[in-house]
Amino acid sequence: MIATRTTQTVQAAIRAQKVTGTSAEHFADLLTGAVIIRETMAPNMRVQVALRGAQQRGSLLADAHPGGLTRGLVNLGHETAAEVQAGPDAMIQVSRTFPSGALHQGVVRIPSEGDLSAGLMSYMASSEQVVSMIAVGCKMQAPDVVEAAGGYIVQVLPEIGEEPLRNMISRLERFKEIASLLASIDAAPEKLLEALLYDVEHTKLENTPVYFGCLCSPVRVVMSLVTLGREDIEELVKNRRSVDVTCDYCGTEYAVGPEQLKPLLESS
Numbered sequence: 149m150i151a152t153r154t155t156q157t158v159q160a161a162i163r164a165q166k167v168t169g170t171s172a173e174h175f176a177d178l179l180t181g182a183v184i185i186r187e188t189m190a191p192n193m194r195v196q197v198a199l200r201g202a203q204q205r206g207s208l209l210a211d212a213h214p215g216g217l218t219r220g221l222v223n224l225g226h227e228t229a230a231e232v233q234a235g236p237d238a239m240i241q242v243s244r245t246f247p248s249g250a251l252h253q254g255v256v257r258i259p260s261e262g263d264l265s266a267g268l269m270s271y272m273a274s275s276e277q278v279v280s281m282i283a284v285g286c287k288m289q290a291p292d293v294v295e296a297a298g299g300y301i302v303q304v305l306p307e308i309g310e311e312p313l314r315n316m317i318s319r320l321e322r323f324k325e326i327a328s329l330l331a332s333i334d335a336a337p338e339k340l341l342e343a344l345l346y347d348v349e350h351t352k353l354e355n356t357p358v359y360f361g362c363l364c365s366p367v368r369v370v371m372s373l374v375t376l377g378r379e380d381i382e383e384l385v386k387n388r389r390s391v392d393v394t395c396d397y398c399g400t401e402y403a404v405g406p407e408q409l410k411p412l413l414e415s416s
């Protein structure tokens with residue numbers, strides 16, 4: 149069982165993407181889901197979980213990295229007033245990047261009457277062949293202010309036996325909607341585990357960090373400008389112009405001057 153508090157992580161990601169309302173809630177849940185899947189299946193890999201909204205309305209991306217760094221992207225499409233629909237018919241795509249660069253991908257449709265948690269469970273069952281119970285949730289204070297966010301995953305070992313399994317499943321039925329519970333316990337993972345396990349004997353194994361962060365840097369931004377093409381770069385250097393670049397993930401603004409562009413001409 150893994151429980152996580154993602155309140156600050158999703159709050160920072162929501163601010164960076166300037167997203168509000170229902171879309172912000174789904175975005176928060178998707179980020180929490182990516183953190184949980186990464187910790188469960190691939191702690192040493194990058195895990196990306198993308199949600200393509202129902203009726204083609206917008207898309208969300210959660211990008212979770214080894215060590216806990218987590219960030220994301222929101223694309224509301226052309227209809228900026230529309231909210232991303234994370235209910236039935238929305239698609240969830242999970243990608244894991246191996247250190248070698250190889251990619252493992254799985255796609256599922258959120259089941260009818262299901263929500264994001266149901267979609268994540270169906271991904272785990274179909275792509276990873278692991279029966280898991282997952283709930284992610286967040287309680288908002290204002291359209292872009294998170295009061296509490298987090299979630300849990302429970303995976304039952306095959307040797308547990310029928311009765312304890314049935315008991316566990318019926319217990320977890322009461323913890324499908326966890327937003328209010330998270331708010332009442334400040335999303336503290338220990339308290340969430342306590343509530344879920346109640347009188348089940350358990351041992352705490354590990355504590356790992358999760359935080360909002362980005363991987364952009366002046367060097368990476370300069371490298372990304374290689375795509376401009378040699379002629380354009382020469383033009384910019386000649387006219388002593390700088391290029392303004394904003395990171396899609398965190399919103400940091402970079403001004404790349406001619407001096408920084410010059411090395412691109414030497415290396416190509």
Ligand SMILES: [Zn+2]
Pocket residue numbers: 362363364395396397398399400
């Ligand atoms: Zn960035």
